[in-house]
Amino acid sequence: MVVISDIVVQGVQMLLVLVLAPLLTGFVRKIKARLVLRQGASVFQPYRDLLRLLRKEVVLADNASWLFRVTPYVTFAAIWVAAALVPTFATGLLFNWTADLIAIVALLGSARFFLALAGMDVGTSFGGIGSSREVMIAALAEPAMLLIFFCMALVAGSTQLSTVANFMASSYVGLRVSLGMAVIALIMVALAENARIPVDNPATHLELTMVHEAMVLEYSGRHLAMIEFGAFLKLLLYISLIACVFLPWKIALFGTGSLAYAVGAGAYLVKLAAAGFLLALFETASAKMRIFRIPQFLGAALMLGLLGTLLLFVSRSF
């Protein structure tokens, strides 16, 4: 009986991320439009876009290899698995023994690896530019992200995300300067990894600036739908990662009843809405930076992560 309910809760979590991801993106777009005094598309527009793309015919280049056709599914699957591992409304789910922070980084990294390969596969110049820029950003963002995770893992004493979230939800944590640095660094990395505005602007098709968009320019139809869906899921993943580690209020702890799950789900929705609103606000207020300034931006994130890890040794030394 317990096993069945565990499976059900884990399944609900997997479906929840799938259902909420386009809604979150639509919400952010709507808020951004409203902030610049435009009407904006409905918040459900991303669902419609996905359905429309799924119905359309796939146009493939003549020299596209099997890699080009497989990549959308591989990317989507890897990101979905990673998003399903992050605790959204409850910790201690069925798969939590695999929900290791390093495993999540590896899943995201392999998704990105396949996308970069596919960008170069067809041999157009845009794909190559996009892939090389994406890899440049990734090479700087991943060390920063790993250092942030080390910092969190050292505080909580485990790299297992569920355990980390449990620890953060307990009253033992207190106020720590390292965690403050880690959350700022994680937000910076999340902006870079999700191709959000100070680093990349997916809404433009300007060859000088585009990164992610250039890489997936050759995709169409259901392949493009999978890639877009993966991008939506990735945004949701980062927001729930930040929420479950740094804002763990009302998250349902292991072994609590269904009422706690409902409360946790409600709190999760509120957190998502707040994060989406803040993201839209930030994106409206800031401009995209030059591509050569991105190393400095991510270097600051790396520095914050490293500093947080170093400061931990002082705060733990009593």
Add this chain to the structure above:
Amino acid sequence: MHSLAFDISHTLAGGLVLISFMMLYQDRLYSLLNVFALHAVVLALSVAWQAFVQHAPHLYITAAIALVFKAIVIPVALHRIVKQLGIHRDIESAVGIGPTMLAGMALVALSMVLMLRVTAEADPLAREDLAFALSVVLLGLLVMVTRRNAVSQVVGFMSLENGLVLAATGAKGMPLVVEISVAFSILIAFIVIGIFLFRIRERFDSVDVSTLDDYRGERR
């Protein structure tokens, strides 16, 4: 021992180290001065919190000195000096920002390792404060070393002194007389440096200290 008092002083001192890094990161003169003012405000908060925790009312005076002189008087004066001299407002750094940040991280790591070894017996609060203070001092030195512009070197010097004040308040029992005399000697140093700035500017039409090398005959 995991008390809120420790956490707050830890956060303030850590914030001071972080602001030192922000100082290393700046490449505009005015924003550097603003960051320096922020540094002094955080220092004043930290000292005031120590006064509250240690029940040492004379530390409030130190906090007030830091707030008035370092957060208001000196930055405003430096702003005016920069405006009067009409200095080029980009900061030429001798070393690039990336290597400077790495060197800064290494210095912080060094001060942590050193202080945690040396003061193994001490009170955790004082110990943690000393480690942070040493990193602030070293980062201030780094600002002085890596910048060519004399104004930013002055800022580095002042932030170094902030580190000293942090160390003095963390370790209990620094007499008020000493603190006031340190604060005033810094003020005097600032005035002297200000005069020197004007002299350097008059003589060389620039506050880039590398022009002094030519004058000494050390040509590169």
